[in-house]
Amino acid sequence: HRLWHDYSEKHKHTRPPGPSSLPILGSALHIPKERPWLAFARWQKPFGEIIQLTVFSRNLVVINSYQLTMELFDKRSALYSDRPRRPMAELCGFGSALLFQNYNSTARQARKLMHSELSVKGTQPHRVLQESEARAFARRVLDDPASFRDHLRRATASSLLAITYGHTVENDDDHLVSLSELVMNSLAEVITPNRFLVDSLPFLKYVPASFPGAAFQRTAQTCKRNLYKFMDLPFAEVKKKVAEGFATPSFTSNHLQGRVDSISQQEEEVLKWTAGGIFAAGSDTTISVLTSFILAMLLHPKAQAKAQAEIDSLLGPNTLPTFHDRERLPYVECIIKEVLRWNPAAPLVAHTTRMDDEINGYRIKAGSVVMANIWAFTHDPSMYSSPSEFNPDRFMHHPDDPTRIPPPDPRSYVFGFGRRSCPGINLADALVYIMVVTTLAVFDISPALDENQMPIIPEVEYSTGAVSHPRPFRCNITPRSQNAAMMIKYATEA
Numbered sequence: 001h002r003l004w005h006d007y008s009e010k011h012k013h014t015r016p017p018g019p020s021s022l023p024i025l026g027s028a029l030h031i032p033k034e035r036p037w038l039a040f041a042r043w044q045k046p047f048g049e050i051i052q053l054t055v056f057s058r059n060l061v062v063i064n065s066y067q068l069t070m071e072l073f074d075k076r077s078a079l080y081s082d083r084p085r086r087p088m089a090e091l092c093g094f095g096s097a098l099l100f101q102n103y104n105s106t107a108r109q110a111r112k113l114m115h116s117e118l119s120v121k122g123t124q125p126h127r128v129l130q131e132s133e134a135r136a137f138a139r140r141v142l143d144d145p146a147s148f149r150d151h152l153r154r155a156t157a158s159s160l161l162a163i164t165y166g167h168t169v170e171n172d173d174d175h176l177v178s179l180s181e182l183v184m185n186s187l188a189e190v191i192t193p194n195r196f197l198v199d200s201l202p203f204l205k206y207v208p209a210s211f212p213g214a215a216f217q218r219t220a221q222t223c224k225r226n227l228y229k230f231m232d233l234p235f236a237e238v239k240k241k242v243a244e245g246f247a248t249p250s251f252t253s254n255h256l257q258g259r260v261d262s263i264s265q266q267e268e269e270v271l272k273w274t275a276g277g278i279f280a281a282g283s284d285t286t287i288s289v290l291t292s293f294i295l296a297m298l299l300h301p302k303a304q305a306k307a308q309a310e311i312d313s314l315l316g317p318n319t320l321p322t323f324h325d326r327e328r329l330p331y332v333e334c335i336i337k338e339v340l341r342w343n344p345a346a347p348l349v350a351h352t353t354r355m356d357d358e359i360n361g362y363r364i365k366a367g368s369v370v371m372a373n374i375w376a377f378t379h380d381p382s383m384y385s386s387p388s389e390f391n392p393d394r395f396m397h398h399p400d401d402p403t404r405i406p407p408p409d410p411r412s413y414v415f416g417f418g419r420r421s422c423p424g425i426n427l428a429d430a431l432v433y434i435m436v437v438t439t440l441a442v443f444d445i446s447p448a449l450d451e452n453q454m455p456i457i458p459e460v461e462y463s464t465g466a467v468s469h470p471r472p473f474r475c476n477i478t479p480r481s482q483n484a485a486m487m488i489k490y491a492t493e494a
């Protein structure tokens with residue numbers, strides 16, 4: 001009994017190991033500016049699966065193990081479901097969005113609103129629209145292949161705005177798309193760690209905008225104006241249409257139907273911010289995944305050809321893929337899983353602890369920012385052999401050989417954990433599938449050529465941010481046949 005007592009007493013005060021720390025700055029200087037998740041994964045060797053850093057007196061705990069993350073974020077989710085404070089995001093007005101809120105009654109209300117509309121069943125009616133968005137994307141690529149990244153943004157924005165507000169994007173200068181671009185760019189900036197000093201020194205948020213050096217305050221004011229416009233305008237439009245009886249069915253109209261006059265102001269506020277949040281949380285992540293897919297296909301022609309052969313043998317040369325084909329395209333499914341694993345869109349997922357806690361003998365103090373290092377899970381050699389290789393075949397099922405069990409589906413964790421897990425998972429999964437399968441059916445993706453007609457093979461480089469994107473790269477996207485091009489023209493002109 002005494003031994004046990006000594007053990008627990010000793011570990012009760014043990015903070016998880018981590019790099020050395022300076023006064024005030026803490027271990028800030030050890031954290032690389034670029035893609036810190038790579039360093040955190042490497043630090044497993046000297047420090048283990050749980051690492052603690054102190055930055056400006058804030059505790060950051062990095063969890064490099066999938067099992068431990070499940071234990072904390074899923075099993076103990078009553079303690080681990082709050083979000084870190086982000087003073088800059090709050091100054092910009094994002095504090096009212098679910099993504100930034102603690103797990104309080106408003107957050108629960110917002111998640112409930114999403115749950116009903118974004119379940120597998122709730123997203124079913126949007127499939128026709130997603131199919132035609134994917135074809136419209138293919139058409140734009142056909143007409144202007146070099147701008148494929150813009151077309152990915154446009155396809156994602158159109159789908160999400162249609163689903164959220166029933167809004168149809170008619171042309172390239174759609175007011176809602178332009179406004180959403182402004183909001184998305186600000187969001188990407190404010191959630192980039194260490195981008196604004198006010199995030200490390202929160203008292204700065206009280207410095208007035210007119211003060212020298214307080215440029216961030218003016219940035220925040222502009223951002224807030226755009227954000228509020230983005231939240232208010234489309235919502236007011238839908239509300240008006242519902243009242244007049246001719247709203248296109250959408251997330252917002254479905255929740256307002258029959259309640260325009262009776263909905264309380266509080267409920268209306270939550271609905272408005274939840275609707276806007278769908279776009280804010282869903283677009284950059286989806287764009288990252290789709291851009292990674294293009295990069296992966298460019299670098300791995302064999303995997304691309306194998307998926308195309310699968311699609312051809314199922315559909316023949318005269319049919320474009322749809323959602324009905326999904327179950328019969330197992331290799332396309334493997335490509336999607338491998339893209340999600342190869343370079344996860346959200347490599348670090350941050351929650352905070354409500355109370356002091358203990359795990360594996362280490363103490364995690366209340367208020368610590370606890371980050372799941374998703375990148376470390378997707379590159380854990382005990383889960384995925386040769387993890388840095390892009391190899392969709394690792395996910396193939398082998399019904400004849402029960403000894404070959406595929407590794408875990410990354411979709412079970414790249415969308416987050418417990419009570420804060422991504423409520424858009426079904427929608428995102430459907431959108432990614434239809435974009436991937438349509439692109440593979442219609443196009444060949446290959447390296448761009450230099451002036452000597454030699455292929456330019458891009459480096460696999462990703463940006464640093466809460467959502468990480470492939471750095472800009474050039475590629476050739478050409479129709480696989482005249483017939484493929486004709487099918488897309490026909491489908492988008494009908």
Ligand code: HEM
Pocket residue numbers: 098099100101111118277278279281282283285286289345346349350351414415416417418419420421422423424425427428429432
């Ligand atoms: C492939 C694309 C996507 C990826 C990889 C992704 C990933 C994630 C991750 C990792 C989180 C944090 C989970 C956590 O803290 O444990 C999250 C949260 C969230 N996602 Fe997604 N997401 C994607 C698409 C979408 C879409 C399309 C929507 C909207 C329909 C969406 C809506 C949200 C919202 C609202 C939250 C905040 C939930 C909360 O704080 O309680 N996401 N997502």
